[in-house]
Amino acid sequence: MALNRGSSPTSSIFKSSKRSSSTPPTSAASYLSALSQADASLRARRSTTSPSPTAASTPALSFSSLLTSTTEVGEEDNSDGLAVYTTVHTEFGHCYNENYRHVSKHTPGAPVIQDIDQDPPYYILFSTYISYLILIVLGHMRDFLGKRFYPDSYKHIMPRDGYAALNSDFDSFYTRRLKQRMDECFMQPVTGVAGRTIQILDRVTPDYNHTQILLGTRTRALNISSYNYLGFAQAHGGCADAVEEGMKRYGVSTAGARLEGGSTDLHITAEALVAKFVGMEAAVISSMGFATNSTYIPALVSKGCLIISDELNHTSIRFGVRNSGAHVRMFKHNDMKNLEALLREVISQGQPKTHRPWKKILVIVEGMYSMEGTMVDLPGVLKLKEKYKFYLFVDEAHSIGATGPHGRGVADYFGIDPRKIDVLMGTFTKSFGASGGYIAGSKSLIERLRIRGYSGAYAESISPAVLTQIMASMASIMSVATDGPVGPSSSSLSSSTSTLQLPQDFHTLIHPGPISQSSLPTWLTHTLPPSLSSGAEGAHRLQRLSFNSHYLHLGLQKLGFITLGHASSPIVPLLVFNPAKMIMFHRMMKDRKTPIVVVVVAYPATPLISSRVRFCVSASHTKEDVDEVLRACDEVGDVLDLKHGVMANGERRWTVEEVCERAVELVRGYAEAEGGLKKTD
Amino acid sequence: MENASFPLETVETVVLFVAQSLSAVERTFYKLPGSGIIERYVRSSHQNDPGRTFAELIILILVIINLLQSRTRPDRNKKSFLELTEKDIDELVEEWAPEPLSQPLNETEAAELAAVPIVLGPTGPHPTLLNTGKTAINLASLNFTGLAGNDHIKQRALETMRKHGVGSCGPTGFYGTFDVHLNCERDIADFLGTEGAILYSQGFSTISSVIPAFCKRGDIIVADRAVTLAIQKGMEISRSTIRWYDHNDLHSLEEVLQSVEKDRRKRKGPLTRRFIITEGIFERDGSMTDLPKLIELKHKYKYRLILDESFSFGAVGRTGRGLTELYNVPASKIDMLVGSCSIGLCAGGGFCAGSHTVVEHQRINGPAYVFSASMPPLLAVSASEGINVLRNTPSLLVKLHDNIRAARIILDQVDCVSIPSHRASPIIHLYIRATPPSDLLHPSSAAVSAKPSNPSSPVPRDAPVFDIQKEERLLQEVVEEAMAQGVMITKAKRVRGLELTEARPSIRLAMTSALSKADTEKAVNVLAKILRKKLK
Known part of the structure; x- marks a missing residue:
């Protein structure tokens, strides 16, 4: 945490400029605790009235890990908290540390680096194909037997009364026999704002995903799935x-x-x-x-x-x-x-x-x-x-x-x-x-x-x-000029941010x-x-997004996962390969103490073999949120055997604590390496 | 002699060795689990005919080749491929001069674009126009029951914004389905009396997406010749076989259905999905489909019906439920009932109502549903509230229809225009009346008398002849004059050259209950006067 505390000269300018803010210093922390209390009491009330097993098993929404760490930072730097008082923490996380910023920019002339396609070990490929084979064989067997023993439930996919089936058994095979098994990952109804956190409506299925029943309870989860790159999904502000x-x-x-x-x-x-x-x-x-x-x-x-x-x-x-x-x-x-x-x-x-x-x-x-x-x-x-x-x-x-x-x-x-x-x-x-x-x-x-x-x-x-x-x-x-075409000096805020x-x-x-x-x-x-x-806020959001994207992307790589795409992209796909691991990944992330909702994508949106989890990073995430995601991935990845990435130059993998601590170094180091490519070019 | 016997012996040894190893291979093969199945399969396909096995082998090889080929591979093995040297290619690349990406607008087009009405501030029955700087009576906006200015809806939309933000920030499958979307879907289904409904985020794209979700290659679509562009585009995507019947002529429909059936019997083809696609109130001319008769035909010939009610939902029937309410037909008789929340409810988006199977199918197969972000929650709530208003205030519809009647009485007396629209239609199209008025009024009636049109062509046999440019120009003059006199109207805007058949140029009036009867009459009288003056 030494790096986090160390304040750069720019952030001290920043501090002095923000002290003029008339709001009492403790308000962010007290606001947060009040929010979590309200949420918890609401949940407690709901779960007593509802027989829901999922609602009861999840602890009363604890963002404790997120909250405490944020609060620490908050207490430390509270006097200069940026934009705290115009945003709601659950929609747009407060992040004060000026180190957690980055500007993404291509060095002219340098080649465009993308992730190298990494192949998983052969046994993973093999087991993935076998999984699909088993699913297909089982599916056909079920269809064969089902049509003979339960013709009623096949009515809609068979021709009848002179009408061809709206969706024949063959056309809908993939949907019925493969996708339906993991329906819990899709079409999850939500409520509230699709911001830093989102409230999911708890649901259960009594009949293997034929019907989904809403329980009437909600769970607040960390949202690393919505396309909310700059965090403008806000109901306040x-x-x-x-x-x-x-x-x-x-x-x-x-x-x-x-x-x-x-x-x-x-x-x-x-x-x-x-x-x-x-x-x-x-x-x-x-x-x-x-x-x-x-x-x-x-x-x-x-x-x-x-x-x-x-x-x-x-x-x-x-x-x-x-x-x-x-x-x-x-x-x-x-x-x-x-x-x-x-x-x-x-x-x-x-x-x-x-x-x-x-x-x-x-x-x-x-x-x-x-x-x-x-x-x-x-x-x-x-x-x-x-x-x-x-x-x-x-x-x-x-x-x-x-x-x-x-x-x-x-x-x-x-x-x-x-x-x-x-x-x-x-x-x-x-x-x-x-x-x-x-x-x-x-x-x-x-x-x-x-x-x-x-x-x-x-x-x-x-x-x-x-x-x-x-x-x-x-x-x-874009920023609005007060008068005349250019006026960056009109605000001491913007002069401290490096974009300008x-x-x-x-x-x-x-x-x-x-x-x-x-x-x-x-x-x-x-x-x-x-x-x-x-x-100022626009620039702040851009820099936070860029930092978070690089951090998650590089962090996952350091932990040993296989990721795809460009490091500055807010879309971070993590390959999981086996179809059954997708649903497990989704469930294990959702059932954590701090629930995290993720998007899993499989064939036909991706090639058959490369099923993936897709994270969408947002400027509304704090560094602690990304830490949380990395920690969760680390644990789930160990259980599900997902860490198959090969490190470049024979480097060793990092532990999750190391990644969290050296986040700033990781992101800056990448940017330097990217810039350095030009010289060698 | 020794020389001759040596090869003979060698051949013998070789044959023996081959035979031995073959039998060894055979033995190992039978030891493998599942070999029995393969053997049975090969034997049954072989059937004492080496040709069959050979054919199967070729098919297997072709399948493998096909699987190995990439989609992005250049297709060089086509007959017409020219072998060129690198130098030739360089020269050809150098020579090639593409057309400009777009043609600049010509004078007429630019003038028309400049004359498009632009509302200053909120729209409503009496908006202020940027073009003239004055307020006008609005007969152009699709605000049939006046929901666009409803304060209660606005208030509810505001509350929703304060709860959910503006955008949903996600596709429906991935955390983009909010509780308000589900509520809105339920409200629509309850309102119409169907098992379910599904929300799309744009009215226009709804039907273009519903059609390819169900109709695939090889399926049969029988469609009206005057369906709107959105339907045409949906059918194009579906790649189904399309047959056309004359506009709003159910006799012609029956003939086409019979001919399709005859064709199928002759070819002994498999049973494919068959659809009738038409509109409730046609976007092109405001005419209305005879729904009970249509449903009778659909049942008789075992077709599914996709009905686009974009312009009738929220506009006809006692409480605005659309054609089903007007004709007292249960909405469940229509397999896919498509409507627009942006037109009928002044919110945004569109919906498709039908059985559970129909709705759930689209959640995975409707391209504009799956691959698009869901509608902003505040628009979904506006749609729900719009339905509430319609349910609770049938007087809105009464007022709307009074206004329609009042306008029709005045317009019927203008003999230089003809009106193809149904008397209950909230949109009234005005055509310039040509010299022989009969065949232009009902193009379909002319077709019945002659031989039937060719069902595989979208062009009817006796296509009405009209001079698009001249009529467009005349009508544009009327529109501009009306705007100058404080009546906001518009031509039915078309994208010429992209529709299968050209729609006849028309002025499209949209009636609204937000205007008083006196105001409606005043505005229509102004228009009638201009029409008489300009189109004489």
Whole structure:
């Protein structure tokens, strides 16, 4: 803990600036204990009235480990607690230690490092295949016997009365015989805010997952599963206040499609703001992230065009591609050599049969891949783009807000001018705690999309409440200049944060700098508290997210797990291989003293062999939360025999205590190694 | 001679050795557990015919090859593949000049985009328009029962925001299903009287996702020729075989159903899933399906019915339950009843109601359900509250239908337009009346008299002829004039060139109970005057 206590010179500036806060020093700690007491008494009351075995067996929600450690830090640094008094600890964890910050940025010229694919020992592979084999054989046997002895329960999957089955026994085999066995990991109903913690509604199944019965009790669990990268999923705080004001002014719905009377001035302002955020000329907003891809891609390409798509692209992209009528080819995930070979082939061969040249070629990649955590090799793609003249579409659903020193996505991370990319797409669900999506590009492209994308003419426009959330959260990342274009010195808070001290080599004054007050509605600038509009909190969130992502990723590796993806990605997949281990992992994490909810993903979302647990780190997690996750993984990993990672350079594995203590060193060391690669390059 | 006998002996030894080792292999094979099954399988497939075994071997090899092939491998073994040298390829790459990604808007398009109404502040019956700077009477927003301005709903949505935040931050399968979503699903199912319902996060994407969840390659879809774009796109994704019947013509539907059945008998094909897909009130023209007759046909020919009630849910029937309430048909008779919470309830998203099997199936197979974040909780609560309001205040529907009637009385007297919409429809489409008025009013009636249309083509036999550009321009003039005079209306916006058949240009009025009858009449009278002036 020596490292934690040691305060850097920047944090002492920080302290002095925060002392002006008039709130009593003990309030955070007392607030927390009050919260835990209230929660515990609620649970105690509930569990006495309910016969639930799960509720009774879990100890009355103890975040004790989290709370005590946080409180320690809190007591120590309470005088300078940042943003404590505007956020609720269960939604957005308080973290005072300035060491637990990191800025993620690519060193220009350095290669893009991803995790190397590590193969597990052969016995793991073998037992995984055997598991699936047993499951399949057993499933078929059960079907065979079941159809003869219990025909009633097979009615819905057999043809009857001249109707073919809605879902035949063959089509639904995987769902019924494999997925249903682990249904407890999916469709878990929740309540409250999907923030740092989430309340799950306890449920039991009396009949092997055919029905799930809600018990009426709740368990508060640490949430390392929601797409809440910047922690803006909050029911309290500056953004929520802004949303309240927005809803009072604009209502819930605008009752119509964008082109048919469903547009308000708020939509226009928000679109301009999004365009500024991503650094493009213009943007169009759609009310659903999935639909952004599925309804706008057909407006970009048509018959006679070619789409080259990464093999791991999201279903919404495939949906749009199929609706467009364009020809599709796929290339190996993130493999630039394969992409180049494919480009050479398709350009030289032209359209199938006729050999006429393609009208246009659109390459679609994702900034960050949701199941792998890998980051696109954007410099590589852009190099190819220069030579092969294709158009580039980058889906930033998971990277916008979450990557780059300014949170502007992959282009920001690599320090590349976003305008080198033709179409930038992203969603607001993940980093901004809202919903919907956008497409940004040149002004003429966006105007064309407005009238040619189906969303404009047919789909409902986005709700003003959601728009306000988007604008408030974006503005707090971008920072609002008080007057004049740049004003970082206006706030002593921001001067202490390191983002604003970054070299000014690639960013111009306009992007990714602060926005002027006129970019927001006046009422919104008045509603946003100074901590948000100064950009201090936005920067704080970005740095915390980056620290947490690196820490969890590297920590798991040091413990000996096999992880995937890029170290700066908030998505951290941990491979578990055997299907039965997925359900056990899920259950063991949930049944801990501090319950943790995790996402497990299996075939068909991943290859058969590489079932995984997917963690989604958030800025709302404190370092202690990540410690807790690492400790839990360490214990569960030992029981389930999951530690099969091979350490580079013959290093030894670390113990979990060592990882927790040397967290800062781990993250900084990685960044130095990454920067050092450039010199050797 | 020695020379000749030597090879003979050698051959003998070799044959002996081969025979011995073969029998050894055979013995070991039979010692293996399960060898009996393999032997039986080989024997039964062999059936004294080496050709069969050979064919099976080839199939096995093909399967292995297929499994080993990667999806991303370039397909060089196609017949038309050209062998090119690296230099040729470089030259071709150098030469290739792609078209621009998008064409800039032309003058008309730009003018139309600039004329799109933009509301300043909240929308409602009397919004302020940014375009004119004045308030207008709103006949454009889809706010049938006035829920968009309902203070109680707004209050409940606010409370939800204070409890759950704005976004759900997760797909439905992974901690994105909130209790309020489940409550909303239950409320919809209770309201309609179905076993269950499932919420999607956008109204438009709902039906596009419901269709491919059920209809797969080889299945048969019989659809109306004038279904909305969302349905067309859903069918495109499904890759099913599609047959078309004339717009809103159930005779034509029956003929198509019969021909499909005949076709199946002839081919002796297996029993596949069959669906009828149509809309309750058509987005394209406001006409209404004869539901009891449709259900009769569906039962007779054993089809499943996917009915899109986006424009009828929350708008027709005594309490706004839609067509099922209007025709007094139990909603459970409709296999998949799709509706929109954003149109009928002024919240957001859409739903599909049906039996438990239907609903649960979509939770795993509906692409827009599985792969999308769930709807913001505050919108789900708004939808639930909207249903409550509808349940408790049937007078809203009465008022809406009074307004519709009042508008129709005025519009019926304008002879330069024709109205294809049903008299109970809350959306009223206005077509420019062409010189021979009869065949444009009911394109289907013309088709009945002649030979039936080709069911495999979406284009009807006697497709009505109209000049899209000219009509669009005229109608746009009407719209702009009306806006200038304080009546907010809109053309039915289309994406030209992306629909299977082009919809006829129209002005789409949306009636609302939020306006008084006097205001409605006033606005429609203004419009009628402009129509008479402009379309003479």
